[in-house]
Amino acid sequence: MSQKSVLFVCLGNICRSPLAEAALRAEAVAQGLALTIDSAGTSGWHAGSPADPRAQAEALRRGADISGHRARQVVEDDFRKFGHIFALDHQNLKGLRDIAPRRVLARVGLLMDMVPGRAGAAVLDPYYGTEADFATAWDDVAEAARHIVARLSR
Ligand code: 4NP
Numbered sequence: 001m002s003q004k005s006v007l008f009v010c011l012g013n014i015c016r017s018p019l020a021e022a023a024l025r026a027e028a029v030a031q032g033l034a035l036t037i038d039s040a041g042t043s044g045w046h047a048g049s050p051a052d053p054r055a056q057a058e059a060l061r062r063g064a065d066i067s068g069h070r071a072r073q074v075v076e077d078d079f080r081k082f083g084h085i086f087a088l089d090h091q092n093l094k095g096l097r098d099i100a101p102r103r104v105l106a107r108v109g110l111l112m113d114m115v116p117g118r119a120g121a122a123v124l125d126p127y128y129g130t131e132a133d134f135a136t137a138w139d140d141v142a143e144a145a146r147h148i149v150a151r152l153s154r
Contacts, residue, residue, distance in 0.1 A: 001105055003083035004152055005036035008111065008141075009096055010088040013041030013071035015134070016123050017088055018051040020111065020141035022064035027145040033153050038082070042095035044073035052127070058134040062142070079104045084152075086111040086144075089122035112140065114147040 008020040017039035028035045041047075050056070051069045059066045078085065079101055085108045087093035093110050100108065112121040123140045126133035 001080055001083060002036065004034060005082045005084070006038075006148060006152075007074075007078055007082040007085045007106075008037075008039040008088065009042060009074055009085060009092050010039075010123075011041055011043050011092055011095075011125065012046045012052075012127065013039055013073070014046045014049055014052045015055045015127050016125065016137050016141065017041065018066050018069045018071075019055055019059060019134075019138050020086070020088065020123075020145065021069075022059050022066050023062075023138065023142040024145040024148060026062075026064055027142070027149045031149045031153060033149050035149075035152065036082075039069075040072050040074040040078060042074055042092045042099075046071040047073050054126070054131060054134050055137075058131070058138050061135075062138055074099070076101050079106045079108075082106050084148075085109075086114070086148075088141075089125065111144050114144045114151065116147075118143075 008017040010017040
């Protein structure tokens with residue numbers, strides 16, 4: 001397990017966490033930081049599905065192609081494989097803690113805790129929302145991605 005590995009976890013792994021994955025990939029490349037990055041959902045409802053078309057469109061607007069993404073459910077092994085696991089909201093943080101094996105090396109936390117001034121904030125679920133909610137989700141995860149890269153570059 002490398003500390004330089006990050007897993008993002010939302011509910012369906014079709015909206016927020018694929019955006020977080022894409023934003024962090026772009027930021028890591030821009031800053032020249034080698035990171036292993038993935039995303040998953042606490043639910044398996046959409047396992048095998050591509051990202052929501054609205055998430056794909058938002059990613060493209062921000063310069064990221066996530067058409068190859070396929071949703072998957074988080075598994076126990078993720079807690080051993082990843083140095084950092086970030087939940088996109090409190091429900092999914094609880095979901096992660098409920099299934100975490102007893103001896104966990106990964107640091108599990110809320111994504112927006114990485115952003116000064118936004119600790120305790122959720123990345124709001126845009127699934128039942130509008131295009132603007134997907135844009136807000138991107139803004140949030142991109143801001144968090146900048147702080148993750150800065151932290152892991154030290
Ligand atoms: P995500 O969004 O957790 O950001 O991928 C959702 C996707 C699907 C559902 C809810 C949220 N759903 O209820 O199916």
